[in-house]
Amino acid sequence: MFVEVVRGFMVVLGTAAGFWAARDLGVMPDIQALGGVLGCLLGYVSGGMLGRLLERAVGVVEVKVDRLPPAGFVAGVLGALGGAFAGVTVAVPLAVVLPVRLGVPTGGLVIWIAAFTGFRIVGQKSAALFEMLGLSTRPLVRAQAFDATDGFVVDSSVLMDGQLLTLARSGILAGDLLVPRFVLDEVQGFADAEDDTRRRRARRGLETLEVLQREGPLRVFVLDDEVPEHAAVDTKLAALAKRLQLRLLTNDQPLARIAELQGVPTCNLRRLALDLAPAIVAGDFVRVALTRSGRERGQGVGHLDDGSMVVVNGGADLVGGPDVMLQVTSVVPTAVGRMVFASLEKP
Numbered sequence: 164m165f166v167e168v169v170r171g172f173m174v175v176l177g178t179a180a181g182f183w184a185a186r187d188l189g190v191m192p193d194i195q196a197l198g199g200v201l202g203c204l205l206g207y208v209s210g211g212m213l214g215r216l217l218e219r220a221v222g223v224v225e226v227k228v229d230r231l232p233p234a235g236f237v238a239g240v241l242g243a244l245g246g247a248f249a250g251v252t253v254a255v256p257l258a259v260v261l262p263v264r265l266g267v268p269t270g271g272l273v274i275w276i277a278a279f280t281g282f283r284i285v286g287q288k289s290a291a292l293f294e295m296l297g298l299s300t301r302p303l304v305r306a307q308a309f310d311a312t313d314g315f316v317v318d319s320s321v322l323m324d325g326q327l328l329t330l331a332r333s334g335i336l337a338g339d340l341l342v343p344r345f346v347l348d349e350v351q352g353f354a355d356a357e358d359d360t361r362r363r364r365a366r367r368g369l370e371t372l373e374v375l376q377r378e379g380p381l382r383v384f385v386l387d388d389e390v391p392e393h394a395a396v397d398t399k400l401a402a403l404a405k406r407l408q409l410r411l412l413t414n415d416q417p418l419a420r421i422a423e424l425q426g427v428p429t430c431n432l433r434r435l436a437l438d439l440a441p442a443i444v445a446g447d448f449v450r451v452a453l454t455r456s457g458r459e460r461g462q463g464v465g466h467l468d469d470g471s472m473v474v475v476n477g478g479a480d481l482v483g484g485p486d487v488m489l490q491v492t493s494v495v496p497t498a499v500g501r502m503v504f505a506s507l508e509k510p
Contacts, residue, residue: 165221165279166214170207172272173214177206179264217276221283239282246281250274314338314382315412316404319350319396321432322368324414325468330432331381339382340375340412343403347385349396359483360454360466401425414470443503447491449473451505453482473503481507 181202254270261269317340321327330336353365376383390399390406397415401422404411410428413419419429443449451473453463463478473489481487489505 165218166211168275169214169217169272170210172268172275173206173210174203175206176265176268176272177202177204177209179262179268181205183262183264221280238285242281242283242285243278244281245285247274247278249281250277253277315340315410315430316386316400316407317342317346318400318411318413318415318418319346319353319365319368320414320418321412322346322350322372323353323364324432324470325364325367325466326470327368327432328371328374331375332378336381339384341384341386341407341409342372343386343388343400345389345396345399363454397421401427443471443491443494443501445491445493448488449491449503449505450486450488451475452486453478453484456482467503471501471503473505475505475507477507 178199179202182196182199184202185198250273251270254273257273258266258270260266315336315338322342331340350365350368353361354369356362356365372383375381386403388403388407390402393399393402397418398421400411400413400418402425404422404427405425410430411419411422412430412432413422414432416431419431422429449467451465451467453465453473453475455464456462456479457464457474459476461477461479463475463480463482465473465475467473475481475489478487478489487507489507491503491505493504495502495504
């Protein structure tokens, strides 16, 4: 269609140019008509060539950007209007300088090319345009299947995991992090809890979220979507991830099983972190702050940065104090990671 429109303008322009050229030469009326016919034929041939050339040039621009998103049509219309306005600023002077029969087709051609180009380019950047305006192009219900480029719905266990920032900076996690409002409220509640360990991890999670939003290794969006038909946070998460057709990023094994039973793909951040974490073997030294007493008498318990629990016999007196240097005595794999047993022996 684009080529035919360009050809139509060129036919009108060629006909007018041929007729006016013959008349300016002072030839007979029949020859003037012949000049118009020759101009029409020349416009038809050159219009097809020009239209295909312009379409190929616009296609090169189109290849360099992503396929139009669902909101691309709206953004394309805005781009077409902007392009048409820019074309008018060029077409009007041409219409004034050139004769009317030449200026009008030329101006129309310029406006059409500018509008078409604006639609193509701005339509491809619709997501960025809507983001600048503070709007979202992500629908609540999607017609497409799960897309690895969309990102993850995040639960509180991931936000409170010490490896989230490291993995985000490494580039292993691809896509956006979408944090539901009710998950953010849950983490805020943990940050005000009396349990020192949970309070410390929750506050670290909120700080990590701020760093991600500020530094931007991954884009972070807070979803205000509610799931009123469910009361439990885990059930809300699984239902929301299924509704949005996105993956769920969690360290909670029961939640992962519930989600997978509903057909929601899940990713375990803790498992990924442990697979990439440096191996710890007996005899290594680690520096850990003991935060609570263990199950057995005299034990102190702390956590490594990757969330692994460290149990120290005879470390109860050091609970709540500064970091201490510990020597690893054994490492026991568990369903959620690993448990490290250490002693107070110093290097």
